[in-house]
Amino acid sequence: MLSRIANNLFWMGRYIERIEHTARYTKVNYFSAMDAPISIQKEFVLNSILKMNGSSLPKKDFNEQNVLQLIAFDKKNPGSIISSVINARENARGARDIISTELWETINKYYHFVLNYDQQLYKTTGLFDFTQNSIEQLTIVKGQMDATLVHNEAWSIIKLGLYLERAAQILRAIKTKMDDIASLRLDEKESASMLSHQLAAMMRGLESFDMSRKHYRRAPNLNDSLEFLLLNDRFPRSVLSCLRKVTEQIHVISAAKTPSKDSAEFLANKKYSGLKHLTIEEINEDLNGFINKTQNDIYLIGVKLVDEYFSF
Amino acid sequence: MKNQNLFNSNYAPKNGVYDEYVGDDKIVRLHYNALSQQFSEYNTQDYCKFNEEAKIVFFNEGITFAVYSDNPLGSEKIFPFDFIPRIIDHKEWNKIEKGAIQRNRAINEFLKDLYHDKKILKDGIVPKELIYSSVNMSPVMEGFMPKGGIYNHISGTDLIRHNDGEYYVLEDNVRCPSGVSYVLANRNTLKKTFPKLFSKCQPQPIIDYPEKLLTMLQSVSPGISAPNCVVLTPGMYNSAYFEHSFLAQSMGVELVEGRDLFVKNDVVYMKTIHGPERVHVIYRRIDDPFLDPLMFNPDSVLGTPGLMSAYLAGNVTLVNAPGTGVADDKAVYAYMPEIIKYYLGEEQILKNVPTYRCGVDDDFKYVMENIDKLVVKPVDESGGYGISIGNTLTKEQIEEVKVNIKSNRRKYIAQPIMSLSVHPTFIEGEDTIEPRHIDLRTFCLLGKNSEYVLPGGLTRVALKRGNLIVNSSQGGGSKDTWVI
Numbered sequence: 001m002l003s004r005i006a007n008n009l010f011w012m013g014r015y016i017e018r019i020e021h022t023a024r025y026t027k028v029n030y031f032s033a034m035d036a037p038i039s040i041q042k043e044f045v046l047n048s049i050l051k052m053n054g055s056s057l058p059k060k061d062f063n064e065q066n067v068l069q070l071i072a073f074d075k076k077n078p079g080s081i082i083s084s085v086i087n088a089r090e091n092a093r094g095a096r097d098i099i100s101t102e103l104w105e106t107i108n109k110y111y112h113f114v115l116n117y118d119q120q121l122y123k124t125t126g127l128f129d130f131t132q133n134s135i136e137q138l139t140i141v142k143g144q145m146d147a148t149l150v151h152n153e154a155w156s157i158i159k160l161g162l163y164l165e166r167a168a169q170i171l172r173a174i175k176t177k178m179d180d181i182a183s184l185r186l187d188e189k190e191s192a193s194m195l196s197h198q199l200a201a202m203m204r205g206l207e208s209f210d211m212s213r214k215h216y217r218r219a220p221n222l223n224d225s226l227e228f229l230l231l232n233d234r235f236p237r238s239v240l241s242c243l244r245k246v247t248e249q250i251h252v253i254s255a256a257k258t259p260s261k262d263s264a265e266f267l268a269n270k271k272y273s274g275l276k277h278l279t280i281e282e283i284n285e286d287l288n289g290f291i292n293k294t295q296n297d298i299y300l301i302g303v304k305l306v307d308e309y310f311s312f
Numbered sequence: 313m314k315n316q317n318l319f320n321s322n323y324a325p326k327n328g329v330y331d332e333y334v335g336d337d338k339i340v341r342l343h344y345n346a347l348s349q350q351f352s353e354y355n356t357q358d359y360c361k362f363n364e365e366a367k368i369v370f371f372n373e374g375i376t377f378a379v380y381s382d383n384p385l386g387s388e389k390i391f392p393f394d395f396i397p398r399i400i401d402h403k404e405w406n407k408i409e410k411g412a413i414q415r416n417r418a419i420n421e422f423l424k425d426l427y428h429d430k431k432i433l434k435d436g437i438v439p440k441e442l443i444y445s446s447v448n449m450s451p452v453m454e455g456f457m458p459k460g461g462i463y464n465h466i467s468g469t470d471l472i473r474h475n476d477g478e479y480y481v482l483e484d485n486v487r488c489p490s491g492v493s494y495v496l497a498n499r500n501t502l503k504k505t506f507p508k509l510f511s512k513c514q515p516q517p518i519i520d521y522p523e524k525l526l527t528m529l530q531s532v533s534p535g536i537s538a539p540n541c542v543v544l545t546p547g548m549y550n551s552a553y554f555e556h557s558f559l560a561q562s563m564g565v566e567l568v569e570g571r572d573l574f575v576k577n578d579v580v581y582m583k584t585i586h587g588p589e590r591v592h593v594i595y596r597r598i599d600d601p602f603l604d605p606l607m608f609n610p611d612s613v614l615g616t617p618g619l620m621s622a623y624l625a626g627n628v629t630l631v632n633a634p635g636t637g638v639a640d641d642k643a644v645y646a647y648m649p650e651i652i653k654y655y656l657g658e659e660q661i662l663k664n665v666p667t668y669r670c671g672v673d674d675d676f677k678y679v680m681e682n683i684d685k686l687v688v689k690p691v692d693e694s695g696g697y698g699i700s701i702g703n704t705l706t707k708e709q710i711e712e713v714k715v716n717i718k719s720n721r722r723k724y725i726a727q728p729i730m731s732l733s734v735h736p737t738f739i740e741g742e743d744t745i746e747p748r749h750i751d752l753r754t755f756c757l758l759g760k761n762s763e764y765v766l767p768g769g770l771t772r773v774a775l776k777r778g779n780l781i782v783n784s785s786q787g788g789g790s791k792d793t794w795v796i
């Protein structure tokens with residue numbers, strides 16, 4: 001496969017996954033504020049959404065409509081849904097001859113959905129419809145990815161981008177929520193119910209609320225939630241599971257018997273094995289440091305991949 | 313007489329032009345009978361529904377073309393599609409098929425001769441000045457013989473039907489003509505709309521075009537059994553990018569850009585995730601001047617440095633060969649009957665439109681006196697640009713055309729205003745069915761010892777009332793074309 005095309009596919013996977021997380025995080029947090037045990041200010045939620053998206057607004061422009069616009073439809077914001085879908089579709093279009101007609105059509109259809117969405121409606125009453133539709137359409141995109149592509153190098157490269165991005169998004173969501181919780185400065189009485197409310201928002205934002213409850217069979221707590229999102233190898237939205245898949249997909253394209261020490265494959269394997277043998281208690285000793293380090297390693301894997309395979 | 317009531321009996325053929333659907337006696341032509349019966353079951357709502365459904369299919373599939381503009385977004389347009397198919401009787405088609413092959417074989421011989429012995433010039437059949445003044449004559453091709461002896465592997469001969477009922481060749485396109493992907497997309501869309509009509513009429517299939525194309529590409533490879541063929545595109549902002557990707561995908565070969573290739577020791581490689589991989593045949597959709605910055609336009613970023621020297625060393629085949637443009641020059645067109653006769657010893661099967669060359673004194677004089685009755689075309693433009701149609705011009709515009717011609721006589725030819733035939737066409741917005749002018753682009757493949765013409769081809773239709781220019785860049789649409 002051409003290196004340029006491989007690069008297209010890799011980023012297509014990343015953008016698709018990124019949009020889904022932006023859409024879900026925005027939806028879940030926006031609406032969760034409405035059933036908070038103590039009233040939290042809109043500003044708190046909007047700030048959380050901005051942080052997750054990695055963007056910011058000057059104080060004078062800070063209001064609900066502007067935040068929602070920035071996240072979804074601002075073409076100048078490289079992390080907005082519209083920027084990502086334009087990029088994802090451009091990447092898909094550039095690799096049009098490699099991917100299946102079915103996959104292309106679902107991406108193209110979603111692209112037109114976003115471009116033609118009534119932005120005024122979205123900012124007033126359409127937020128749920130827009131984000132929910134986005135999530136559903138992207139689920140179809142991923143379904144076509146798995147169902148209609150040959151599971152060869154091209155597929156592996158798309159999945160590689162997708163899982164790497166997902167790992168990065170999970171870490172970012174955890175970090176944002178931990179910051180949110182810390183910023184609430186609650187008294188003891190409020191603390192328990194508010195914490196569980198925020199944890200629920202974090203878990204729902206990563207589609208892991210139901211499954212973690214089922215797994216632990218008790219009311220959600222911080223330890224369980226973090227363990228589930230970071231270390232559960234069988235849950236597809238955990239960092240560990242994403243890293244395992246990253247190592248599997250890199251191996252498909254590298255086919256190396258023993259990857260060299262400074263390769264992307266070596267780094268991914270090392271990171272995965274390390275994480276596999278960590279406990280949540282060890283991580284909790286310095287959660288912040290752990291998240292920063294892992295984010296950095298994931299970034300490095302991405303850089304090395306581009307360097308080794310996607311630029312000739 | 314029951315056939316008359318088709319299209320709510322509102323269909324009014326135009327006077328003085330050939331209507332593909334009804335004869336002068338207002339009776340539906342025989343080969344349209346099945347369609348006529350089928351359509352008598354539909355009403356305006358059905359037509360609107362067909363039209364909308366087809367549009368959605370094209371939109372979702374991304375079958376679009378880019379209009380050149382500064383804005384990279386929002387500049388994509390659906391190629392307008394008319395759901396009423398154009399039908400060609402197989403007897404008539406056989407003649408078109410033979411004619412297209414004859415013409416393109418002759419062009420191939422002509423090119424071979426021009427780049428080697430130049431007998432046709434020495435024998436005075438085609439004037440030397442005409443060839444040597446052509447910007448499309450490529451000095452680097454001098455004395456070089458492409459693999460399989462083929463220059464114009466893919467040719468798009470444009471035909472019209474005049475009011476005398478005869479087909480005329482309007483243009484020869486031998487520089488990688490586009491449009492074939494729309495033929496296949498149109499067929500695909502229409503199959504879904506009229507399955508019953510298809511089984512009744514059984515139009516000749518076109519679905520195997522990508523296979524024929526790949527076989528042709530492989531037949532001209534520089535001598536190995538499993539050649540690596542690729543499609544070379546200027547990139548996804550090119551107006552025909554959909555077609556490039558479609559062809560690569562349907563042949564199962566890589567779609568490459570110039571920057572994906574490099575040349576080492578006169579061998580072409582593509583840059584893959586596992587290192588260099590050799591390329592044998594390049595179906596290039598990049599114009600000659602942009603192929604290789606070392607040989608042609610040094611500013612080109614679309615091509616690959618060293619590509620031409622690899623080609624001339626015989627290590628890679630370019631399809632079509634560089635330098636074919638000299639043969640589809642509109643001034644050379646005038647000599648096509650003589651060219652066919654000279655090389656093949658045959659009379660032309662498909663007629664030529666009488667052509668006046670402004671470079672010739674007598675012709676120039678005639679053109680200057682009769683601009684209002686002529687179509688004036690620049691010899692080296694495509695896409696319908698620069699054409700003026702005499703009977704639509706104001707006095708000032710006529711003077712302007714005259715000035716243009718005088719400033720560069722070699723650049724212009726003129727032809728009588730041909731009346732393009734018309735075909736029932738659905739008019740969006742007015743929701744009516746009206747006659748509109750059409751032409752036909754045929755696609756002919758020449759390989760090593762093989763030839764093929766795609767049955768039917770691309771029928772382009774001028775959607776604006778009275779418009780004679782059918783190019784997509786000028787608001788034209790297309791129809792599925794059936795040979796039955």
